[in-house]
Amino acid sequence: MGFDVEKVxxxxxxxxxxxxxxxxxVYLDSSATAQKPQCVIDAIVDFYRDKNSNIHRSAHALSxxxxxxxxxxxxxxxxxxxxxxxxxxxFTRGTTESLNLVAAxxxxxxxxxxxxxxxxxxxxxxxxxxxxxxxxxxxxxxxxANILPDGSLDLDDFKSKxxxxxxxxxxxxxxxxxxxxxxxxxxxxxxxxxxxAALSMDAAQSxxxxxxxxxxxxxxFISVSGHKCxxxxxxxxxxxxxxxxxxxxxxxxxxxxxxxxxxEGTTFRPSPERFEAGTPNIAGAVGFARAAQYMESLDKxxxxxxxxxxxxxxxxxxxxxDGVKIFGRxxxxxxxxxxxxxxxxxxxxxxxxxxxxxxIRTGHHCAEPLMKTLGVxxxxxxxxxxxxxxxxxAYFVERLKHALSILR
Ligand code: PLP
Numbered sequence: 244m245g246f247d248v249e250k251v252x253x254x255x256x257x258x259x260x261x262x263x264x265x266x267x268x269v270y271l272d273s274s275a276t277a278q279k280p281q282c283v284i285d286a287i288v289d290f291y292r293d294k295n296s297n298i299h300r301s302a303h304a305l306s307x308x309x310x311x312x313x314x315x316x317x318x319x320x321x322x323x324x325x326x327x328x329x330x331x332x333x334f335t336r337g338t339t340e341s342l343n344l345v346a347a348x349x350x351x352x353x354x355x356x357x358x359x360x361x362x363x364x365x366x367x368x369x370x371x372x373x374x375x376x377x378x379x380x381x382x383x384x385x386x387x388a389n390i391l392p393d394g395s396l397d398l399d400d401f402k403s404k405x406x407x408x409x410x411x412x413x414x415x416x417x418x419x420x421x422x423x424x425x426x427x428x429x430x431x432x433x434x435x436x437x438x439x440a441a442l443s444m445d446a447a448q449s450x451x452x453x454x455x456x457x458x459x460x461x462x463x464f465i466s467v468s469g470h471k472c473x474x475x476x477x478x479x480x481x482x483x484x485x486x487x488x489x490x491x492x493x494x495x496x497x498x499x500x501x502x503x504x505x506x507e508g509t510t511f512r513p514s515p516e517r518f519e520a521g522t523p524n525i526a527g528a529v530g531f532a533r534a535a536q537y538m539e540s541l542d543k544x545x546x547x548x549x550x551x552x553x554x555x556x557x558x559x560x561x562x563x564x565d566g567v568k569i570f571g572r573x574x575x576x577x578x579x580x581x582x583x584x585x586x587x588x589x590x591x592x593x594x595x596x597x598x599x600x601x602x603i604r605t606g607h608h609c610a611e612p613l614m615k616t617l618g619v620x621x622x623x624x625x626x627x628x629x630x631x632x633x634x635x636x637a638y639f640v641e642r643l644k645h646a647l648s649i650l651r
Contacts, residue, residue: 246545252630254280254537266600269635274419274579274626275604276470277451279534283474286533290526297522299499313525316532317515323535324450324465325458326482333488333515334523337479338447339369341466342413344481344518345443346373348491349464350411353441356382358410361440363388363396363425364616365418368609370445374413383410390616394421394571402433409438416449416465420608420617420624421571422554422579424449427460435461441487447471451628452550452577453543463487469527474534478527481518488514495520546629553627553636554578560640564647570617578627581608587650589623595646601639 252258255278260268270278290312296305298313321332335341354360360374364387371385378385388401396414405412412434417424427444434442443464446455450467457465464487469478493500493511497520502510511517557580561567566585583589589605596603604624607614614620625639 246542246549246629248549248630248632251541251546252632254282255630256281256284258630262600269599269601269638271625271627271631271635271639272602272604273451273628273631274448274471274624276476277473277628278630279473279475279530280537282537283530283534287475287526287530290529295526298525309525312529313523316528319532320480320535321482323532323539324446324467324480324482325456327457329485330457330482331485331488331514333481333483333518334528335466335479335481335518336477336524337468337470338445338466339468339479341464341479341481342369342443342445343373344494345411345413345464345466345483346377347494348518349441349443349487350374350377350381350383351494352491353410354378354381354383357408358383359404359406359408360385361388361401361404361409361412361438362386363401363414364390365394365396365421365423365613366413366415366610367419367445367447368611369447370413370415371612374411387612390421390423390613393573394418394423394576395573396423396425396430398426398429398433401430402437405433405437405440407439409434409440411443412438412440413443413445415445415447416454417446417452417577417579418571418610418613419448419579420581420610420613420622421573422576422581423571423573424454424575424577427462431461448577448579451538453538453547457482469531469534472531472534473537474531475524475527478524478531480531483514485514488518493517493520497521541629549629550578550627553631553633554580556633557625557627557636557640560637561643564644566651567643567647570619570622578631579624580626581622581624583619583622584647584650587647589621591650592623592643592646595649596639596642599638599642599645601642603639 442462470476
Protein backbone atom coordinates (compact mmCIF):
# COMPACT_ATOMS: atom_id res chain seq x y z
CA MET A 244 0.00 0.00 0.00
CA GLY A 245 1.22 3.53 -0.81
CA PHE A 246 1.44 6.48 1.53
CA ASP A 247 -1.77 6.73 3.53
CA VAL A 248 -2.54 10.41 3.09
CA GLU A 249 -6.05 10.13 4.57
CA LYS A 250 -4.61 8.70 7.78
CA VAL A 251 -1.98 11.47 7.94
CA UNK A 252 -4.62 14.16 7.36
CA UNK A 253 -6.45 13.03 10.48
CA UNK A 254 -3.39 14.11 12.49
CA UNK A 255 -3.94 17.74 11.40
CA UNK A 256 -7.17 19.10 12.89
CA UNK A 257 -7.24 22.24 10.73
CA UNK A 258 -7.38 20.21 7.52
CA UNK A 259 -10.93 19.08 8.24
CA UNK A 260 -12.03 22.65 8.86
CA UNK A 261 -14.99 23.99 6.95
CA UNK A 262 -14.66 27.60 5.88
CA UNK A 263 -17.36 30.25 5.79
CA UNK A 264 -20.10 29.27 3.40
CA UNK A 265 -19.45 25.55 3.97
CA UNK A 266 -16.39 25.35 1.72
CA UNK A 267 -13.74 22.76 2.46
CA UNK A 268 -10.30 24.18 3.19
CA VAL A 269 -7.73 23.34 0.51
CA TYR A 270 -4.44 24.51 1.92
CA LEU A 271 -1.78 24.95 -0.74
CA ASP A 272 0.48 27.33 1.16
CA SER A 273 2.63 25.04 3.28
CA SER A 274 5.82 26.66 2.02
CA ALA A 275 4.75 29.82 3.83
CA THR A 276 3.89 27.90 6.97
CA ALA A 277 2.90 24.28 7.45
CA GLN A 278 -0.10 23.09 9.43
CA LYS A 279 0.41 21.51 12.85
CA PRO A 280 -0.46 17.98 13.89
CA GLN A 281 -2.43 17.49 17.10
CA CYS A 282 0.62 15.98 18.84
CA VAL A 283 2.51 19.28 18.43
CA ILE A 284 -0.46 21.29 19.71
CA ASP A 285 -0.68 18.86 22.67
CA ALA A 286 3.06 19.10 23.42
CA ILE A 287 2.80 22.89 23.73
CA VAL A 288 -0.34 22.73 25.89
CA ASP A 289 1.20 20.00 28.06
CA PHE A 290 4.33 22.06 28.59
CA TYR A 291 2.38 25.10 29.79
CA ARG A 292 0.04 22.97 31.89
CA ASP A 293 2.60 20.69 33.56
CA LYS A 294 6.11 22.11 33.30
CA ASN A 295 6.03 25.85 32.76
CA SER A 296 8.95 27.54 34.46
CA ASN A 297 12.06 29.41 33.43
CA ILE A 298 15.09 27.33 32.51
CA HIS A 299 18.70 27.00 33.62
CA ARG A 300 18.13 29.20 36.66
CA SER A 301 16.62 27.51 39.65
CA ALA A 302 16.95 24.26 41.52
CA HIS A 303 13.20 23.77 41.97
CA ALA A 304 11.31 20.88 40.42
CA LEU A 305 9.48 22.80 37.70
CA SER A 306 12.56 24.67 36.56
CA UNK A 307 14.46 21.41 36.36
CA UNK A 308 11.63 19.82 34.35
CA UNK A 309 11.49 22.79 31.97
CA UNK A 310 15.28 22.80 31.55
CA UNK A 311 15.22 19.09 30.83
CA UNK A 312 12.43 19.51 28.26
CA UNK A 313 14.30 22.36 26.54
CA UNK A 314 17.62 20.52 26.43
CA UNK A 315 15.93 17.28 25.33
CA UNK A 316 14.34 19.27 22.50
CA UNK A 317 17.77 20.51 21.42
CA UNK A 318 19.08 16.92 21.40
CA UNK A 319 16.08 15.62 19.44
CA UNK A 320 16.45 18.32 16.79
CA UNK A 321 20.21 17.92 16.42
CA UNK A 322 19.56 14.20 15.94
CA UNK A 323 16.77 14.83 13.44
CA UNK A 324 18.99 17.10 11.34
CA UNK A 325 21.87 14.61 11.48
CA UNK A 326 24.23 16.94 13.36
CA UNK A 327 27.63 15.30 13.86
CA UNK A 328 29.22 15.38 17.33
CA UNK A 329 31.29 18.47 16.59
CA UNK A 330 28.17 20.55 15.79
CA UNK A 331 25.98 22.52 18.21
CA UNK A 332 22.32 23.48 17.87
CA UNK A 333 21.42 27.04 18.84
CA PHE A 334 17.74 27.90 19.28
CA THR A 335 16.65 30.98 17.33
CA ARG A 336 13.33 32.50 16.25
CA GLY A 337 13.59 30.83 12.86
CA THR A 338 15.63 30.64 9.69
CA THR A 339 15.72 34.43 9.39
CA GLU A 340 17.28 34.84 12.80
CA SER A 341 19.66 31.93 12.23
CA LEU A 342 20.96 33.46 8.99
CA ASN A 343 21.22 36.90 10.62
CA LEU A 344 23.21 35.32 13.42
CA VAL A 345 25.70 33.71 11.02
CA ALA A 346 25.96 36.87 8.94
CA ALA A 347 26.40 39.24 11.88
CA UNK A 348 28.63 37.07 14.07
CA UNK A 349 30.64 34.93 11.66
CA UNK A 350 30.78 37.87 9.27
CA UNK A 351 31.98 40.30 11.95
CA UNK A 352 34.79 37.95 12.94
CA UNK A 353 35.87 36.85 9.47
CA UNK A 354 35.11 39.46 6.81
CA UNK A 355 37.20 42.40 5.71
CA UNK A 356 37.35 44.78 2.78
CA UNK A 357 37.77 42.97 -0.54
CA UNK A 358 36.32 39.69 0.73
CA UNK A 359 33.38 38.14 -1.08
CA UNK A 360 30.13 36.54 0.02
CA UNK A 361 28.67 34.23 -2.60
CA UNK A 362 24.92 33.61 -2.78
CA UNK A 363 22.69 32.50 -5.66
CA UNK A 364 20.05 34.28 -7.72
CA UNK A 365 17.31 32.15 -6.16
CA UNK A 366 17.74 33.28 -2.54
CA UNK A 367 15.00 34.46 -0.20
CA UNK A 368 15.50 37.94 1.27
CA UNK A 369 16.44 36.23 4.57
CA UNK A 370 19.54 34.93 2.81
CA UNK A 371 20.35 38.19 1.03
CA UNK A 372 19.67 41.15 3.29
CA UNK A 373 21.72 40.01 6.35
CA UNK A 374 24.71 39.54 4.01
CA UNK A 375 24.23 42.97 2.46
CA UNK A 376 24.11 44.45 5.97
CA UNK A 377 27.37 42.81 7.07
CA UNK A 378 28.97 43.63 3.71
CA UNK A 379 28.22 47.32 4.32
CA UNK A 380 29.81 47.10 7.77
CA UNK A 381 32.94 45.25 6.66
CA UNK A 382 33.56 46.38 3.09
CA UNK A 383 32.97 42.87 1.74
CA UNK A 384 31.08 42.37 -1.53
CA UNK A 385 27.97 40.25 -2.14
CA UNK A 386 27.86 38.22 -5.37
CA UNK A 387 25.22 35.87 -6.72
CA ALA A 388 25.64 32.78 -8.87
CA ASN A 389 23.26 32.58 -11.84
CA ILE A 390 20.45 30.18 -12.44
CA LEU A 391 19.72 28.30 -15.67
CA PRO A 392 16.44 28.62 -17.61
CA ASP A 393 14.96 25.54 -15.88
CA GLY A 394 15.56 27.15 -12.47
CA SER A 395 18.53 25.01 -11.49
CA LEU A 396 21.77 26.53 -10.28
CA ASP A 397 24.38 27.20 -12.96
CA LEU A 398 27.23 25.26 -11.35
CA ASP A 399 29.77 26.55 -13.90
CA ASP A 400 28.90 30.12 -13.02
CA PHE A 401 28.93 29.22 -9.32
CA LYS A 402 32.39 27.70 -9.68
CA SER A 403 33.67 30.68 -11.66
CA LYS A 404 32.65 33.01 -8.81
CA UNK A 405 34.58 31.07 -6.16
CA UNK A 406 38.08 32.24 -5.32
CA UNK A 407 40.49 32.87 -2.48
CA UNK A 408 38.46 36.04 -1.81
CA UNK A 409 35.25 34.09 -1.13
CA UNK A 410 34.91 33.89 2.65
CA UNK A 411 31.28 32.84 2.96
CA UNK A 412 28.95 30.92 0.67
CA UNK A 413 25.30 30.86 1.68
CA UNK A 414 22.84 28.86 -0.41
CA UNK A 415 19.24 27.72 -0.11
CA UNK A 416 19.01 23.96 -0.19
CA UNK A 417 15.63 24.46 -1.84
CA UNK A 418 14.10 27.52 -3.46
CA UNK A 419 10.80 28.79 -2.06
CA UNK A 420 9.79 30.05 -5.52
CA UNK A 421 11.17 27.56 -8.03
CA UNK A 422 11.14 24.45 -5.85
CA UNK A 423 14.66 23.72 -7.10
CA UNK A 424 16.68 21.47 -4.80
CA UNK A 425 20.31 22.48 -5.02
CA UNK A 426 23.00 19.79 -5.22
CA UNK A 427 24.60 20.44 -1.84
CA UNK A 428 27.14 17.65 -2.30
CA UNK A 429 28.51 19.22 -5.48
CA UNK A 430 28.26 22.71 -4.04
CA UNK A 431 30.25 21.85 -0.94
CA UNK A 432 32.89 19.98 -2.97
CA UNK A 433 33.37 23.10 -5.16
CA UNK A 434 33.44 25.44 -2.15
CA UNK A 435 36.06 23.32 -0.37
CA UNK A 436 38.19 22.97 -3.51
CA UNK A 437 38.14 26.53 -4.83
CA UNK A 438 37.78 28.77 -1.77
CA UNK A 439 38.47 29.03 1.95
CA ALA A 440 34.79 29.92 2.54
CA ALA A 441 32.50 28.73 5.28
CA LEU A 442 29.36 27.15 3.82
CA SER A 443 25.97 28.14 5.21
CA MET A 444 22.80 26.43 4.10
CA ASP A 445 19.31 27.88 4.25
CA ALA A 446 17.21 24.77 4.88
CA ALA A 447 13.88 26.58 5.49
CA GLN A 448 12.21 24.86 2.52
CA SER A 449 14.12 21.58 2.36
CA UNK A 450 13.76 20.57 6.02
CA UNK A 451 9.96 20.00 5.88
CA UNK A 452 10.60 17.46 3.11
CA UNK A 453 13.26 15.40 4.92
CA UNK A 454 16.13 16.79 2.86
CA UNK A 455 18.10 18.70 5.51
CA UNK A 456 20.52 16.22 6.97
CA UNK A 457 24.01 17.25 7.94
CA UNK A 458 25.11 13.66 7.52
CA UNK A 459 24.51 13.95 3.76
CA UNK A 460 26.86 16.83 2.91
CA UNK A 461 29.71 18.82 4.28
CA UNK A 462 28.62 22.27 5.40
CA UNK A 463 29.32 24.54 8.36
CA PHE A 464 25.93 26.03 9.27
CA ILE A 465 22.34 25.08 8.58
CA SER A 466 19.34 27.26 9.37
CA VAL A 467 15.83 25.91 9.89
CA SER A 468 12.37 27.14 10.98
CA GLY A 469 10.06 25.19 13.27
CA HIS A 470 6.87 26.47 11.68
CA LYS A 471 7.72 25.17 8.20
CA CYS A 472 8.41 21.72 9.70
CA UNK A 473 4.88 21.32 11.18
CA UNK A 474 6.02 22.91 14.46
CA UNK A 475 5.18 26.25 16.09
CA UNK A 476 6.07 29.74 14.88
CA UNK A 477 8.74 31.80 16.63
CA UNK A 478 11.25 28.97 16.98
CA UNK A 479 14.05 27.73 14.78
CA UNK A 480 17.55 26.48 14.95
CA UNK A 481 21.02 27.25 13.73
CA UNK A 482 23.18 24.16 13.73
CA UNK A 483 26.82 25.05 13.30
CA UNK A 484 30.30 23.68 13.65
CA UNK A 485 31.03 24.17 17.37
CA UNK A 486 34.57 25.37 16.73
CA UNK A 487 33.28 28.16 14.47
CA UNK A 488 30.39 29.08 16.78
CA UNK A 489 32.67 29.33 19.81
CA UNK A 490 35.00 31.66 17.93
CA UNK A 491 32.14 34.00 16.93
CA UNK A 492 31.30 37.04 19.07
CA UNK A 493 27.72 36.95 20.38
CA UNK A 494 25.39 39.57 18.91
CA UNK A 495 22.87 39.88 21.70
CA UNK A 496 23.84 40.32 25.34
CA UNK A 497 21.81 39.48 28.41
CA UNK A 498 21.01 36.77 30.89
CA UNK A 499 22.09 33.14 30.49
CA UNK A 500 24.80 33.75 27.90
CA UNK A 501 27.58 35.03 30.15
CA UNK A 502 30.40 33.48 32.09
CA UNK A 503 30.85 36.46 34.35
CA UNK A 504 29.87 40.13 34.33
CA UNK A 505 31.62 42.98 36.07
CA UNK A 506 31.95 46.71 35.43
CA GLU A 507 35.31 45.93 33.89
CA GLY A 508 33.73 43.71 31.26
CA THR A 509 31.95 40.47 30.48
CA THR A 510 33.08 37.03 29.41
CA PHE A 511 30.78 34.76 27.45
CA ARG A 512 29.80 31.13 27.72
CA PRO A 513 30.52 28.76 24.84
CA SER A 514 27.80 27.90 22.33
CA PRO A 515 24.91 27.37 22.40
CA GLU A 516 24.40 29.63 25.45
CA ARG A 517 26.44 32.54 24.11
CA PHE A 518 23.80 32.97 21.38
CA GLU A 519 20.73 32.42 23.55
CA ALA A 520 20.50 35.61 25.57
CA GLY A 521 17.38 36.01 27.69
CA THR A 522 14.44 33.70 28.25
CA PRO A 523 14.02 31.61 25.11
CA ASN A 524 10.88 30.23 23.51
CA ILE A 525 10.85 27.12 25.72
CA ALA A 526 7.43 25.83 24.71
CA GLY A 527 8.32 26.52 21.07
CA ALA A 528 11.45 24.38 21.37
CA VAL A 529 9.40 21.56 22.88
CA GLY A 530 6.81 21.86 20.09
CA PHE A 531 9.48 21.93 17.37
CA ALA A 532 11.09 18.77 18.74
CA ARG A 533 7.68 17.07 18.87
CA ALA A 534 7.16 18.02 15.22
CA ALA A 535 10.50 16.44 14.30
CA GLN A 536 9.47 13.26 16.13
CA TYR A 537 6.18 13.33 14.24
CA MET A 538 8.01 13.62 10.92
CA GLU A 539 10.23 10.71 11.96
CA SER A 540 7.15 8.62 12.66
CA LEU A 541 5.90 8.91 9.08
CA ASP A 542 7.00 6.86 6.09
CA LYS A 543 9.37 9.47 4.70
CA UNK A 544 10.03 7.76 1.38
CA UNK A 545 6.29 7.34 0.96
CA UNK A 546 5.76 11.01 1.84
CA UNK A 547 8.33 12.15 -0.72
CA UNK A 548 6.90 9.85 -3.40
CA UNK A 549 3.41 11.19 -2.68
CA UNK A 550 4.65 14.78 -3.01
CA UNK A 551 6.28 13.89 -6.33
CA UNK A 552 2.99 12.50 -7.57
CA UNK A 553 1.24 15.75 -6.60
CA UNK A 554 3.93 17.73 -8.40
CA UNK A 555 3.78 15.65 -11.56
CA UNK A 556 0.02 15.72 -11.79
CA UNK A 557 -0.34 19.45 -11.13
CA UNK A 558 2.55 20.41 -13.42
CA UNK A 559 1.12 18.33 -16.26
CA UNK A 560 -2.36 19.83 -15.83
CA UNK A 561 -1.16 23.45 -15.57
CA UNK A 562 1.03 22.94 -18.63
CA UNK A 563 -2.10 22.19 -20.66
CA UNK A 564 -3.67 25.58 -19.86
CA ASP A 565 -3.11 28.24 -22.53
CA GLY A 566 -0.95 31.16 -21.41
CA VAL A 567 0.03 29.64 -18.06
CA LYS A 568 3.75 29.67 -17.43
CA ILE A 569 5.43 27.66 -14.69
CA PHE A 570 8.64 29.08 -13.22
CA GLY A 571 11.07 26.35 -12.23
CA ARG A 572 11.20 22.95 -13.84
CA UNK A 573 14.43 21.57 -12.46
CA UNK A 574 14.69 17.81 -12.10
CA UNK A 575 14.05 16.59 -8.57
CA UNK A 576 12.34 19.81 -7.48
CA UNK A 577 9.92 20.11 -4.57
CA UNK A 578 6.16 20.32 -5.07
CA UNK A 579 6.28 24.10 -5.14
CA UNK A 580 4.65 25.45 -8.29
CA UNK A 581 5.05 29.13 -9.13
CA UNK A 582 3.11 30.25 -12.14
CA UNK A 583 1.67 33.23 -13.94
CA UNK A 584 -1.17 33.51 -16.45
CA UNK A 585 -0.79 35.86 -19.37
CA UNK A 586 -2.73 39.07 -18.96
CA UNK A 587 -4.05 38.24 -15.49
CA UNK A 588 -2.87 39.64 -12.17
CA UNK A 589 -1.76 36.90 -9.74
CA UNK A 590 -3.74 38.56 -6.95
CA UNK A 591 -6.99 38.21 -8.90
CA UNK A 592 -6.32 34.51 -9.41
CA UNK A 593 -5.66 34.06 -5.70
CA UNK A 594 -8.86 35.92 -4.76
CA UNK A 595 -10.99 33.74 -7.02
CA UNK A 596 -9.32 30.57 -5.76
CA UNK A 597 -9.97 31.74 -2.22
CA UNK A 598 -13.66 31.99 -3.09
CA UNK A 599 -13.43 28.22 -3.66
CA UNK A 600 -11.69 27.60 -0.34
CA UNK A 601 -8.21 27.30 -1.84
CA UNK A 602 -5.29 29.07 -0.20
CA ILE A 603 -2.28 29.84 -2.38
CA ARG A 604 0.36 32.54 -2.11
CA THR A 605 0.91 35.46 -4.46
CA GLY A 606 3.54 38.18 -4.63
CA HIS A 607 7.30 38.29 -4.90
CA HIS A 608 7.69 35.62 -2.20
CA CYS A 609 10.46 37.62 -0.49
CA ALA A 610 12.64 36.99 -3.51
CA GLU A 611 12.62 40.27 -5.45
CA PRO A 612 16.01 39.72 -7.12
CA LEU A 613 14.77 36.34 -8.39
CA MET A 614 11.57 37.93 -9.72
CA LYS A 615 13.78 40.35 -11.64
CA THR A 616 15.74 37.42 -13.10
CA LEU A 617 12.47 35.72 -14.06
CA GLY A 618 11.20 38.97 -15.59
CA VAL A 619 7.96 39.15 -13.60
CA UNK A 620 6.93 41.32 -10.66
CA UNK A 621 5.09 38.51 -8.91
CA UNK A 622 3.74 34.99 -9.32
CA UNK A 623 1.09 32.71 -7.90
CA UNK A 624 2.53 29.86 -5.84
CA UNK A 625 0.80 26.63 -4.94
CA UNK A 626 2.89 24.63 -2.50
CA UNK A 627 2.08 21.06 -1.61
CA UNK A 628 3.24 18.77 1.13
CA UNK A 629 2.56 15.22 2.21
CA UNK A 630 -0.90 15.97 3.68
CA UNK A 631 -2.29 17.27 0.38
CA UNK A 632 -4.32 14.93 -1.80
CA UNK A 633 -4.60 14.36 -5.53
CA UNK A 634 -8.27 15.33 -5.23
CA UNK A 635 -7.18 18.70 -3.85
CA UNK A 636 -4.72 19.10 -6.72
CA ALA A 637 -7.46 18.29 -9.26
CA TYR A 638 -9.88 20.71 -7.57
CA PHE A 639 -7.18 23.41 -7.66
CA VAL A 640 -6.68 22.90 -11.40
CA GLU A 641 -10.44 22.98 -12.03
CA ARG A 642 -10.91 26.18 -9.99
CA LEU A 643 -7.90 27.79 -11.67
CA LYS A 644 -9.42 27.13 -15.11
CA HIS A 645 -12.70 28.57 -13.86
CA ALA A 646 -10.92 31.67 -12.48
CA LEU A 647 -9.11 32.23 -15.76
CA SER A 648 -12.34 31.90 -17.73
CA ILE A 649 -13.74 34.77 -15.68
CA LEU A 650 -10.63 36.95 -15.71
CA ARG A 651 -9.73 36.68 -19.37
N1 PLP B 1 14.59 31.02 3.48
C1 PLP B 1 13.66 30.52 2.66
C2 PLP B 1 14.09 29.77 1.43
C3 PLP B 1 12.31 30.68 2.95
O1 PLP B 1 11.38 30.20 2.13
C4 PLP B 1 11.95 31.40 4.12
C5 PLP B 1 10.53 31.63 4.43
O2 PLP B 1 9.67 31.50 3.63
C6 PLP B 1 12.97 31.88 4.95
C7 PLP B 1 14.27 31.67 4.59
C8 PLP B 1 12.65 32.61 6.20
O3 PLP B 1 12.06 31.76 7.13
P1 PLP B 1 11.36 32.33 8.44
O4 PLP B 1 10.36 33.32 7.99
O5 PLP B 1 10.76 31.13 9.07
O6 PLP B 1 12.45 32.93 9.27
